[in-house]
Amino acid sequence: MNIDNIEAFVYVVHFGSFNKAADALFLSQPSVTARIQSLERDLDCKLFDRIGKKINLTDKGQKFLLDAQQILRIYQRSKQHLQSEETVPNELRVDCTVSVSNYIIPEILPRIKRSFPDINIKLSTATSDTILKRVLRKETDLGLVRNVVHPHIHSVKLWEDPIKLYVYEGHPFAEHQTVSAEQLGSEPFIFFECGSLDWVRIHRSFESLDQPPQIDFHVDNLETAKKLVMNRAGICFLPEQCTKNEVQNHKLIPVHVPEISGNALHTHIISIQGEHTLVSHAFLEAGKEALMR
CATH class of the missing domain: 3.40.190.10 (Periplasmic binding protein-like II)
Structure with missing residues (x-):
């Protein structure tokens, strides 16, 4: 029985999704699916019931979960003990x-x-x-x-950190879960520039629009970019991790832009x-x- 397959099983259960488990394990979704199928063959039983996009543990899957979690803990502890002979610097x-x-x-x-x-x-x-x-x-x-x-x-x-569009509370986009790239043309923008290819792709996607957004501020600091948005100076694409507190407190609202989705830091x-x-x-x-x- 392959330990990677057991790990994939535990991650799918935790996240409730093959796609989210794949993201957390830095694998493709088909790779995670293949690992689960291999584990099911080894155990000679079905672990998940799939109804459309929703997945549920079978009775046997539920019984195996506790053992799988324990196997992973024992494996990780043993691996750490075996590797402890490597010199760790002070x-x-x-x-x-x-x-x-x-x-x-x-x-x-x-x-x-x-x-x-x-x-x-x-x-x-x-x-x-x-x-x-x-x-x-x-x-x-x-x-x-x-x-x-x-x-x-x-x-x-x-780490993979999805990049999303964020607007301030009360912005017209805040009432919509999704806006089109064309709708961005009428909005003042704060553009966080960190030099990575993902930001370059976002910038280039603006060039194909009939009316590209007006970029009023280029900044290289995420905290500055966030505060400019919250002070209603414009809207901004930001990595998800840096906005958690502001989103929870409704100071920033994420908005999905399909044409510019799939980018991440x-x-x-x-x-x-x-x-x-x-x-x-x-x-x-x-x-x-x-x-x-």
């Missing part, structure tokens, strides 16, 4: 971008500290390009950055090939746990 140097520091790191570092209570973590912020150089020069141990490619660098996706863990594999894996697991909250 001080772990971590570099990340400002947005990662503000919105992702607070979710992850407490979990890292629980796994390695004796480790001291030194956190610094910089741009992705600067962090890559510092990792290559071994001036820092791990980097949390946008995706980078380099022959001496090991990179793995840690991707955060990767980078390190020198073959180095800091234990703590890198711990960061990855902590990211998965945080996403499951």
